[in-house]
Amino acid sequence: TISANALLGAFSKKGKLTEAREHLEKIANPSPVSFNIMLRAYIENGHLHKARNMFDKMSNPDVAAWTQVIQAYSDHGELDEARKLFDRAPNRDSVAWTVMVTAYAQKGNIHEARTLFDRMLDKDPKAWTAMIKAYSRNERLLDARRLFDQMPVKDMMSRTSMITAYARKGDLEEAKSLFDECKERDSVLYTVMMKAYSQHGKVREAKALFDEMPYKNVLCWNSLLTLYVKNGYFEEAKDVFLDMPSRDVVSWTAMIKAYGDNKQGKEAIKLYHRMEGEGVQPDHVTFVCMLEICAELASLQQGEAVHRRIRRSKYRNFTTVLNALVHMYGKCGCLSEAKAVFTEIRNPDEFSYTALMSACYHNEQYWEALQMVPHMVQQGILPN
């Protein structure tokens, strides 16, 4: 059963849902894990509905099944449904609690995140680290530090999280001081410090850290690439892109964006096609970047081509992608298409409304743009 499950997982990763389904039916003694993998396959491939259907039919879903459905709702912005399931679950382990804490943190509800964290009985380092990050991403650096200091056993990941918080805020000194205190340093820690230096324009110092890394995976190389792009070293970035041992979708996307930022949108689009030609699949960020470039070029033709590509992908329902589509159509003079895409957004956020407003703006519908404000407030989304 275990090797059958591994195969099932492989089908899932490749997005081959029908094969996965057929394979599951052929497994003689499917275990709970088998069903969980199938559940996961639906979720990962953007079929939350099918996942929920399957989950509802499961006779005795275990805590892992509950947890991944909860997380799926959270990832789709449906926090209320996630919470309902969390409260209904027959039992909750530390994974489930941490998922729920993170879910609230992502929605900006730091208070509820902390309430849940405090109710947790056996807090492992992962739970602590999640809560530190929750404060960090919600601009609550002092609370993050207080929690960090209260942590009974600090591991490298919690330290990295804390250093990231300082780096985000631009507090290079405090970041460096914590970094220096670390006895163990892996490359993740180095990339965080690189980012801190990068934000201060200290390119040489950041590069020195890169050279010191104990190992260099593609993520480390991507950090170097970004260091150069963000600081305006376009030529160096191109060199790194060519020299790095392997390139993933992040590398390609960063480089596509770099061309776009340097007013070479046409080159960026060419690079995108090279990426697909090499078998690297674009993801939601790639699509957003591409749409941004099409919008900048005001090229409806290119924008529509990207839209068609998106429709074939599992990112077609992502709010960020739809937001970028709204903006692209607006910028290209298709206000009606922009509005049509907007209606497809299941959970519009502040960016969705701003994108729609910008679409009205670019098409000189100023009164309509203003009317969006009461509309979004009605939906509980406050203008920033």
Added chain:
RNA sequence: CUCUGGGGAUGAUAAG
């Protein structure tokens, strides 16, 4: 003690 779910690092979306 690599069959499924949670924690740290890299790329992204509005206005200007």
